[in-house]
Amino acid sequence: MHAVIESLAKVFTGIFSLGEADLITIGINMIMGLSMFLPMTVGQLSFGQAGFMSIGAHIAVVLTLYAGVWFPIALLAGGLGAGLIGFLVGVPVLRLRGLLLALVTFAFAQVVEVFFLNFKPTGAAEGIRGIYPYTNLWYVYGILAILVVFLARLRHSRTGRAFEAVKLDEVAAEAMGVNVTRAKLMAFSAGAFVAGIGGGLYAHFAVFIQYDNFDFKRGVDIAMYMVLGGMDVFYGPLLGAFIITYLSTALQFLADWRWEVWGSIVILVMIFRPQGILGRDTLSARRWFRRRQPTAA
């Protein structure tokens, strides 16, 4: 019993002794969580973010390694490349909604994986080694800060309100004069762009990338950040990415059983908070100080 309490306490105190590598991983995962959140602002569930991450990573690496391009420019190019592919994929794909969209984007990510498995210029199955370790805390959290400011401002902007309208009801939004197709494409491509940047950061942090760094499991992880943290507000994926990344290392003391415990936590959260841990109401003072009123079932 004592040992259990001690290890649980360590899970909490461990937060204050995170190393630079941990913080970078958490930051990159937060960026990936936001990349999934962006399509969600128009109600689009994209499971293909791992594919865009892969594209961004490969473009950025090829630029820094073989062309000697300055790192920020390479990152931007990776993001733009992924965003462009996102736009091209988005045109036919965004006709679908809900589950079908999730499936088709997921299949897209698988095709990207098979592509890089067979693409000789980026080392095919061997991947690329010896990438320069350019990524540091400044880059990761600088980009994250820009994203956060952008998303915080987006919510109250004209575009943000249009996104919100599309998310709630496409037909009504269209009737109100919102260009639904344009809004969806914007959000989807922006998500791909952010995922590409995250991929570039990841590659220059891991210094070795291979096609299967961006596989099915990565896609599921990214989806979990958003779903667990909360998919209605941008700080949801941030919390989700932090919890998942941190707990998967902090639960080491469970040794062999950590995946079982981890899966059970996910199921429990989904049962009791299907919208994720953080919702629009979680941080509102009014909700917490309001008198409880019986609500109609």
Added chain:
Amino acid sequence: MLATFVQQVINGLMLGGSYALVAIGYTLIFGVLNLLHLAHGEVAMIGSYVGLTLVLTAMSQFGVLPIWLVLIAAMIGAGIVGIAVELVAFRPLGRRQLHITPLITTIAVAFILQEAAVKIFGSEQRSFPVQMFDQLKGHDLQLGIFRITSVQMFIIGASLALMVGLYFFVEKTQMGKAMRACAENTTTARLLGVNVHWITVWTFGIASALAGAAGVLIGLAYNITPLMGVGLGLKGLTIMLFGGSGNIVGAMVAALILGMIETMSVAYLVPAWKDGFAFGILILILLYKPTGLFGSRLQIEAGR
């Protein structure tokens, strides 16, 4: 040349038959609940391990078990696991959920089952013992220059028998009728006196039992690993969409087509691109024929 081709056709039939069993389970669950069960491949994996464990224990105690008994045991084992999945990962969510919530819970279940399988059965590749195949020996079919081994015949025959049995179950029995009613419209079915909860449990049980049978059949032809469920699940999903969601006959035909495509692409195209083809097909179907080749009974669009 022709001989290899026919051999590939037989391999395709064998693979397709097993895939069909997984895909039919997908379609049943999707039909009744309108939700995707992403741990379905893992249920099949558990089924094949149940069969394997049973065979190995029986062999150390008294001798080789008849192959059909193994199949039935695996079906029961997988059926129980499937019902447990329903009770843990679907039932508590309620019916009015976002589509993504059950996706995530079943993915979590899939991870749990994979890890549990690694822990209990070990992570190395296993296969059924040779003695198992001896009981089928001597019944190989020789058609001119082509040769169908008895194992292949058993796999094809068992999957066909199960498919036909399921078809009659769904079309002709009272419970099958209730299942179809739930797939059509849950509320109406409930108003007409169908116990929807009970039907849901049975649907999961039957779908998972079929998956367990598929696990054993695949295990007879290839290997058993804790990760075999991932590929099986994805293929089952592709086939379900290909054949039209909720359409059982469609799933059967689509499974045979996909099994053929897979064996042919390994034989005649670049093997490394194999999965790329499967997913490319999936994308094209979703984009241009979201109701599948043979039409869908269901509406699967439904918002977010």
